[in-house]
Amino acid sequence: MKPATLRMFTAVHTWTGLLAGFALFIAFYAGALAVFHDEIDTWAVPKTAAVETDTMDRAQRMLADIVASHPAAKEQIGVTYPANHPSHEVAAYWFDKDGWKTQTLADSGARDSEDHEHGLADFVYELHYTLGVPVAGIYLMGVVSIIYGLALLTGLLIHLPHLVRDLAALRPGHNLKRLWQDAHNVIGILSLPFHIVFAVTGALLCLSLVTMMAFDYAAFDGKLVPASERMTSAMPATHATGREATMLSPRDLGGRARRAALAAGAADFEPDYMRYMHYGDAGAAAEVRGTSTKTLGEYGMVSLDAVDGHVLAVQVAGARDANHATYSAIFGLHFGSFGNLSVRWLYFVLGLAGAFLFYSGNLLYIETRRKRRQADQPLKVRAMATATVGVCIGSCLAISATFVANVLAPVFGGRPEAIVQPVCFGVFALAVAWTLWRRPARAAVDLLWATAIASLSIALLDMAINGERLARSLSEGRWAVAGVDAVAIAMGVGFGWLAVATRRRVVEGDQNSVWAGHRRAGPTLARDVA
Incomplete structure (x- = not known):
């Protein structure tokens, strides 16, 4: 591949990834949880009335x-x-x-x-396919899916000549740029078939109505939309x-x-x-x-x-x-509903890996463009670091806080379904504001610790408040409730480990970085933007 062509593909890959990355991070993180929609649903409503015979x-x-x-x-x-x-x-x-x-x-x-x-499980599902944005959210995610597909295509073209070499390369060390590059490449290559499936099916699911209406107007003289009823139903x-x-x-x-x-x-x-x-x-x-x-x-x-x-x-x-076979296959491939529990766990891992893929892409952008001989970093680098911490880690904290609110709401006489959305968006806004105030290096540590504590609190509060329900479900051989608590604990430990590693980078890492712990004397990001 000619150097000029490679540079063009790299630029397209970078900017399409940045344009769609934040939305895709939330979609993949929430989508990983939404794979276990029914289990979360069972966990979220501990006192369910039995279905009456009439x-x-x-x-x-x-x-x-x-x-x-x-x-x-x-x-x-x-x-x-x-x-x-x-x-x-x-x-x-x-x-x-x-x-x-x-x-x-x-x-x-x-x-x-x-x-x-809607309850907690439905809200997490809505975050996956609309980002919680009413009406326009599903179309927004359809456009994001198309941009996502372009990023995948250009990434494949960039790495195709040395696919095997990149697959085996993961070089930890002091070179952060090389580490993020290797991690991004390995995860992207290993999960590429699944990402292609997600991009194609996501675009079809979100934009099918818009596409059909466009074709109906341009080529089918108003006959396509009425006919679609027979195509998608019995x-x-x-x-x-x-x-x-x-x-x-x-x-x-x-x-x-x-x-x-x-x-x-x-x-x-x-x-x-x-x-x-x-x-x-x-x-x-x-x-x-x-x-x-x-x-x-x-x-x-x-x-x-x-x-x-x-x-x-x-x-x-x-x-x-x-x-109908095509239509049902689109749903099955996107949501992993075609297989047993092992397939759903695979989709869960792929969802988290996909979220990391977009997070690491942002970090790679930051490492590539930072000034290595001065502590004062360019505005674009500080802005991307602030957005990455606030949006990505902030969304993780917001979702964990929503689970905590779901447990505590009945204790204080509230209805969980009435507070899940306000709590999620409120905590997210606070996380973004905290990042602007504390700067990304310190804010990343704070938010990771907060997410770890919130995730652990999900399980601990559920055990304390609904312990009888948990014991009964285990005695009956039903593992959904215990599974949600176990995953919450595992996620809490994982976020805690990330907080420790991030804290070490702030203290011991390169001081000529946006992730350094020092405070520069110049204006803040908020003032720079203003």
């Missing part, structure tokens, strides 16, 4: 009441099934003139679905007849869907959501969505006649067309 009977009455008071809901109304995880509450969803509405069995009336409060075209009819219950339809899925070849099928089209009409149909194991895409769908229950279409593992 839950779906009451849900059927709720649907009838909603349709009676909201005629627009007849066109389409859905309901979730009770499950073994506390956030899977029974709730109805329908579209009204003001947008999507939702109502749970405990609600006294309808409310906007966007205002529906519901055939339905039409209201104008004749009233009695609907089969969600319980009955779920049972019929399960039998149809098993007959079609699915290993199992557990209904989790269903929707009616033309509720109360003789032409009504219902689609039941459920999860299956031992398949690349865990979600499958069965559509049935809502009046007599006969099967209209089946889209489950072993009986999918090409569209």
Whole structure:
């Protein structure tokens, strides 16, 4: 490769990594935790009421009441099934003139679905795919995924001529630039296939609607978006007849869907959501969505006649067309839901490694551009160090603090689902402000210790407050709660080790560095920026 071409690829790789790096750090760190969404969900709600035997009977009455008071809901109304995880509450969803509405069995009336409060596990999942930014966040992450793919491509082209040599090179020592370069290269090369999967599937998941609308306008004369319904569901075209009819219950339809899925070849099928089209009409149909194991895409769908229950279409593992097989494969590959526990642990490790990849890329940028013969570093170096510490370590602290708040909220009479978002964003803002005030070298040590203490507190507080629940779950052979506590302890120890290593670098490292512990006499970063 010509030197000029190599320099161009290096520049593109550097700047695409910097542009997307902060968002991707949060997405990968939160995504690693979101792999164990159901386990976190079980841990986060220690006192879960047992599902009552008449839950779906009451849900059927709720649907009838909603349709009676909201005629627009007849066109389409859905309901979730009770499950073994506390956030899977029974709730109805329908579209009204003001947008999507939702109502749970405990609600006294309808409310906007966007205002529906999610628990800790759902919030961590939202951080992964929207960064907690409403509406625009998912599209932002789609753009970030495209930039991420470009960074991967240029990185591969840079290292392709000496791929094997870079894979075996990890040279610890006093040369920080070389150490960060080696660590960045080794992790990037080892996890490259998975990063390609994440970049491609992330862009498809986040930007599919925007892309479809663009093609619909440019080439399909408005016919593509309506057709997409048939491509991504099992519901055939339905039409209201104008004749009233009695609907089969969600319980009955779920049972019929399960039998149809098993007959079609699915290993199992557990209904989790269903929707009616033309509720109360003789032409009504219902689609039941459920999860299956031992398949690349865990979600499958069965559509049935809502009046007599006969099967209209089946889209489950072993009986999918090409569209549904592709769509389910995208989800399965991105979230690692296609495998057993070992696959999920692999995705967890890859998520943390991915976060480190972007963190180390920032550190490499800093080491490459710092002045080695003077203590006063350029503004761009200090700004990148401040942003890296504040955003990356600050987001880790914020997520750990959110787990702590979830444990403490019931003790003080609060509702965890109401405070997880304010606590996370509040702590994150404080971490960024602390970094600006303390400067990145000292702030990094402070925030790492704070994250270590917060992570250890997750487990210690849970054991102290909910110890009976923990003992009971272990005696019953359920390891989800203990697993979350164990990972929190391991993360606390890991962050503590990083704090010690960072403190050593501040004291013993090169003093001509932004990571040195001295205080320079010049203006602060905040004043420089101003």
